[in-house]
Amino acid sequence: MPGDEETQHLRFHLLGPVRAERRGQPLVLGPPQQRAALAVLLLRGGRPIGTAELVEALWGPAPPVHAADTLCSYVARLRTTLDLPVVATDTECAVRVPAECVDAAVFAERLAAAATAKADGDVAGAHALLTAALDLWEGDTALTGLPGPYAERERRRLDEARATAREDLLECALALGQHAGAIADLRALVTEHPARERSRALLMLALHRAGRQAEALAVFADAQRVLAEQCGTQPGAELVSLHERVLTDDPSLGVPAAGPARPAGGGTTRDTTRGAAEGLPPRPADFSGRRDLVEAAVAAVRAGGLVVLEGANGVGRTAIALQAAHALRDAFPGGRHFFGLRGGSDRPLDPSTALTCLLRELGVRDGALPEGTERQAALLRSLATGRPLLLVLDDARDAAQVEQMLPGCAVIVTAATGEVELPDARRLTVDVPEEKEALALLSAVSGAVGTGAAARAAQSVVTACGRLPLALRIAGARLAGREFSTLADLADRLREEAGAGEPVEAAFRVGYEALGAECARALRLTTVADVPAYDGATVAAAADLPGGAKHGDAVAGELVAAGLWERAGRGTYRCHALVREHARRLSERTDGEEAREAALRRVVAHWSSSPGAAGPFPGVWGGGLVPAAVALLGVWSERLAGTAAHDVLRRPAEEALARAAEAGDGAGVAGALRVLAVPRCGADTLDRCERLLRAAVRWAEAAGDADGRLAAGRDLGGVLLAMGRGEEAVPLLEPAAAAGCPRALADLGLAQAVAGRMDRALKTADEAVARTADDPQAYVLRQAGRTWLRAGRSTTAADRLRDAVNAASSPREEALTSAYLAHCRLDQRRHREGVEAADHALSLEAGLGDAYCRGLALFARGRGLLSLGESRIAAGCLREAREVLGRRGAGEAADVEGLLREEFG
Incomplete structure (x- = not known):
């Protein structure tokens, strides 16, 4: 038996394939049964084991006839042939080596030390110890391939310990x-x-x-x-x-200031109704009457979950829906959300855009949105599963617009009469209120009804307003604001205006004429950006108010007081569709195209400089404001590139393109083409993108639009790079990179690598990473990792790609980066890890529908399985990858084709 000093140079590895080495040189451990015997002896930590017990450990309760003799030969070989420290007698045996020589023992010691550190409040120390413990593992499972019941039991124990250690490590990471x-x-x-x-x-x-709350809730579902x-x-x-x-949104779930992590699922439950009304506008302060309809809506929601409130515009459908939603607060602690569908406007949201916007309203980030309505509808159902959630879908156009937005939770839909036929829905008709209720509403708004002549005048006001709540609120606000001294004066004025249009328009004109010049201008110019709600900063930008957001809030407050706007939430305001329509027509007549164009440009500039300010997607362009509309589309296109949400820009971009072409606006045509040319995540074709971008370059050049030419060239360079045409991409990317765009610089590095300019490529990639050091960007890190991988520097590439995974802000970024990391692992000959990374990418992609990511991950999986000897499965993966990548026109398709020819002919 070797001496103690020699024993110190032995190392035994059980956390993965069983192996041993002496002074770094591998030892041949013999057949699987002999390796299993060694594992049993090592895992006992030097304690002797009886021969009969060892036989049962290797063969179970029914060993072969000569099991004891076979065991003796195993022990003899371990002691003599392999020169291992085995102590054996006729009845028992043991292997006595220091604990630090066996990785399983070291693993246990480090776990114990980590538990002590965590209990003492040293989370960082525990994190370091757990990392060191897990670094000992060399495979997916302990005692890989060893036979026998003992090995099976120990494998389960060690694998469970590893999973728990990984959880402990990640809990420490969260605490830090x-x-x-x-x-x-x-x-x-x-x-x-x-x-x-x-x-x-x-x-x-x-x-x-x-x-990423919506994704967190989807994990529970x-x-x-x-x-x-x-x-x-x-x-x-x-x-x-x-x-x-x-x-x-329990505040105790936030990052702890210090100390050990709180158990993720523990703690006491707080008031579950707090915060539930996020996404729900406040109930109208002056709401009165209509109690029967509110109670019917509440009862219908409780009974069946799906209610349709139908009636003409202005009759108060939305107000009743909001009253019911607020009354149902305790029944829906999972949240109550209001979403406007613009069904009564000339440009209602199409079903796909509506579903996309609703998911964003529910907290799904753009990078986590799946591709296509079917997957998005499935995600909506997943978010609603087991969640007490209420949706208010306001102003629906028809059933087709909302049918994909019915996830199985409670829903209140408001719509014009007879337009939305939904199976199993309880339909409630909202008509104009009775005169008594209309008078009560007028009194609640104005504070002045009275008796006698005043009461008769109030009846005249109600009649002139057609008993429509919207018109009554606007008219009543004029009394409250003392613009009219008596109800009779207001009634006379409304009768005069009523001859020129319907009641809401008459009330609007009366209300509008009472506004100051500043408020009137703000009401008109905010219509250039047709969005569901405004904040003070957007109001200030549209009306060019000198005091910024504070001034905008003050003006918005006056419009609310005038009954022309409503509060949509804290610091936000919304405008009824009928009021917006009247205000926009008035703006087109009063302000003119030049002033409206300038207003929209100010709004676009505000949204461009404030990353979270653009809020909802753009919809109506306010007449012929093509240049500013294209600029707005460009802002959104930059933010949504690489996400499924980008597809909602397609229809407005097509409209902007047609208008720009009709007006002979070459710069506008080029900008709209750039938006349309952004590659979609699904089975889009890169040759389509190339055609559109080459046209954009030509239009921008003809228009003398240098900035547009630079931007279109940069986009074209990125598309050519994705097609594997790096040499062509380099000169297109160089100007944008020189202008200081980190993404263009990262693309340029990869294009240089594809073109074979490796030294220059690595310098460019490192420069791109350095420029974003203070704000790591997953895209830049990913492209840099791909560049280093192209140069054959897989270790550095792996570092960059791991950093990119950590910087990923969405499942889509994580999936794509994991697919590239899979190829990196394969280049490092870490085939099993490569397959695991590819499988992880595919598991994420399954809910996203990103065809390119799927093709790339399948390519990696096929490569890995080939190296692991699973050629039949590998061939299937590679053939599917070839089809997916080839259909897109991706450069990797040629690599897949080459591998298939090489391996399978």
Whole structure:
């Protein structure tokens, strides 16, 4: 037996394939059964084991006849042939080596030390110890390939210990504020162990802290499905508690200031109704009467969940829906959300755009939006599963607009009479209020009805307003503002105006004429940007108010007091569609195109400089304001590029293109073409994008638009790079890179690498990363990683790609980067890790519909499986990758084709 000093140079590896080495040189451990015997002896930590017990450990309760003799030969070889420290007698044997020589023992020691550090409040120390413990593992499972019941039991124990250690490590990471970087690892852990509730709780917490509440709630919905299918159970109390706390935005879920992490699913449950009305405008302060309709709507929601309130514009459908939604507060702690569909406008939201916008309203980030209405509808259903959620879908055009937006939760739809026929819906007709209720509303708004002559005058006002609540609010506000001294004066004026149009228009003119010049101008010019709600800063930008957002809020408050606007929430305001229509027509007559164009440009400039300010998607362009409309589309296109949400810009971009061409606006044509040319995430073709961008370059050049030419050239360079045409892409990307665009610089580095200019490429890639050092961008890091990979520098490439995964702000970015990381691992000959990374990318892509990501991940999976000897499955992956990437026109399609020819002829 070797001496103690020699024993110190032995190393035994059980956390993965079983192997041993002495002074760094591998030892041949013999057949699987002999390796299993060694593993048993090592895992006992030097304690002797009886011969009979060892036989049972290797062969179970029914060993072969000569099992004892075979065992003796194994022990003899371990002691003599391999020169291992085995102590054996006729009845028992043991292997005695220091604990630090066996990786499983070191793993256990580091876990214990980490637990002590965490208990003492040293989260960073615990994190470091857990990292060191997990670094000992060399495979997916311990004791890989060893036979026997003992090995099977120990494999399960060690694998469970590893999964728990990974959870402990990631919980420490969350306690240290590293929630963004932990998301990718937590998703991988949940994929590997879908029934582990603690892993899901940690992922939900990380997503919630990263501001991705909708994704966090989707994790819970998926847990319900998986646990029901695989275990026949429902989530436990801790996961349910966490779900409830995420729903209500519990402040205790925030990043702790210091100390050990709080258990993700623990803690007490707070008031579940707090914050539930986020996304729901306040109830109208002057609402009166209509109690029967409100009660009927509440009862219908409680009974069946789907209610349609139908009636003419201005009769108060929205006000009744909001009253009902507020009355249902306690029944829907999961949230109550209001969403306008613009069905009564000349440009209602199309069903696809409406669904996309609703998901954004519910907190789904653009990078997490799936491609296509079917996947988006499935995500909506997932978000609503098990969640007490109420949606108010206001001003629907028809059934087709809303049918994909009915996720199984409670929904109140408002619509024009007879326009929305939905099965299983309770239909409630909203008519104009009775005269008594209309008088009560007028009194609530104005404070002046009285008796006698005043009462008769009030009846005249109600009649002139057609008993429409919208008209009554506007008219009543004029009395409250003392613009009319008596009800009789107001009634006379309304009768005069009524001869020129319908009641709401008459009331609008009366209300508008009482406004000061500043408020009147703001009311008119805010119509250039047709969005569901305005904030003070947008009002100030549209009307060119000198005091900024504060001044804008003051003006908006006056419009609310005048009954022309309503409060949509804290610091936001909305305008009824009928009022907006009248105000826009008035602006077109009064302000003229030049002033309206300038107003929209100011709004676009404000949104461009304030990343979160653009809020909803653009819809109506306010007449012929082509240049500013194209600029607005450009702002949104930059923000939504690479996401499924970008497709909502297609229709307005097509309209802007037609208007620009009709007006002979070459710069506008080029800008609209750039928006239309952005590659979609689905099965889009890059040759389509190339054609549109080459046309954009020509139009911009002809118009003398240098900025537009630079931007179109940069976009074209990116598309050519994606097609594998790096040499052509370089001169197109160089000007934009020189102008200081980090993304263009990162693209240029990769294009230089594709063109074979490796030294220049690596310098360019590093420069792009350095420029974004203070604000790491997943795109820049990913392109830099691809550049280093092209140069054959897979270690640096892996570092860049891992950083890109950690910087990813959405599942789409994470999926695509994981696919590239899979190829990097394969180049490092870490084939199993490459396949795992590819599978992770595919699991994320399954809910997104990103065809390019799928093709890239399938390519990596096929490469990895080929190297692991699974050629039949690999061939299927590669053929599917060839089809997907080839249909898109991606440069990688040629690489897949080459590999298929090489391996399969």
